[in-house]
Amino acid sequence: MEFFDLVTPLFLALIVGGTFVGVVFGAIPGMTATMAVAVCLPLTYSLGLENGLALLLGLYVGGISGGLVPAILLGIPGTPSSITTTFDGYPMSQKGEGEKALRIGICASFVGGIISLAALYLFAPALADFAIRFSYVEKFLIILFALTVMGALSNSMLLGIFSGFLGIFISLIGVYDISDGGNGEIRLVPPGTEYWLEGGFALLPVLIGLFGLAAILEEAERGVPEGHSADTVKLGKSSSFSFSVFRGQLVNLVRSSGIGTFVGILPGVGGSAASILAYSNAKTFSKKPESFGNGEPEGLMASEAGNNGLTGGALVPLLSLGIPGDSTTALLIGAFTLQGIQVGPLFIGNNPETWNAMIFAMVIANIAMFAMMYFAIRYFAMVVTVPKHVLFPIILMMCVIGAYTINYGIMFDVWTLLIFGLFGWLVVKLRLEVAPFIIGFILGPSAEVYFIKSLESFGDLTIFFTKSWIAMVLWVLIAGSVIGSVMLSRKRRTATEQPA
16 A cells, blocks of 8 residues: 555544644643543544554644643643743743743744654664564563663652563463463462453553543542633733744754653653753753743743654654553554554564654644644633533543443453553552553563563573673663662752752
């Protein structure tokens, strides 16, 4: 099938529609891009792979970008990646420059998205070609490295690594398949639940529960406020924005976008780290760092370019290695799973039409995001006034229907949704990390297969240390991530112990 045969009116409509819905989700505090993708994931089954990905990528780009609306107008991050946007965006809104701040953020978001997309197009195929040479040993070590990176960049290394391995443990529930080197017996299953857990927990209800239902429960616990009135939304004069504000900011935009892209490539780190690193670097290299936090456009640009740089970067490890870059790209694996396609080093070479369609969809999604938000920002600003008690029942219904129908009407999938929704709500209270858990859950079966196949092929644990120079490099990276985490932890502890 030729690429241009895929670019149908339906394909384009799904991108634009997905971007619009994503912006709405991102603009409502508590409803993130990840939640938007989780809720709409079951819809992709009937759409086919390319059309389904068009919808989800539009949701992804729109959801990340939409988070700037409440961050600037209300001082409440719409998404975790919009935390630093509040530092300078909200003070600008308080000065009556809300619309100017929004337009600055939108332009910076567009630049970050396009630069990260260029990095995806250039680096993912090259990394995939290199990864094709990997044996089972290197593939297992890549997963181990991903888990240590997630642990190293979590608030607590031990809790981050524990969360990742807990995800692996739960993913191994069910029959130990003979094709995976097992004996065909059921394992890790409580007595009396063999009928339900023979095949383990289905991936998609787990994802919808963790990122859809858990978010609703968390917001409900906070009391689900009525919302904000239109009087609290301070846009200011529409004529206050000028593109001249970007004069001399090219280095800041490119640097921040590059930081966001790099952070996106690291498995499980997330947009909040991307925006914080981009913002702190912009402040370090600024000629007027003292103005940051008081309504400085330079800081706003850095934050939004950084968190949108994540969108393309997080797809690099997903499409080249089969390892999600963040929670939202972990959900994209669900779309591939629904269509019976496995992502990894062979994906781009074996599916060139799908690869090209994804790149095109990302381009259109970024353009649609910019056009919609730039020219209709006053209307999107009103989204923050929508009461959540109207939205959440609809979203809950969509989660339940999606979980039930995604595997042709299995009631246990609804119970899976409930179990992991409650688990996702408790994770925050237990100080565990959701991203390492879900990536461990996704990669756990593959890690097991690679480990066992390595032993079957070479028969000795020493092969993990002597197989090739690639394995040795991976061990160095694993050790470096652990040592770096320990040093970072000590630095944080020292900073907190110092008197104010």
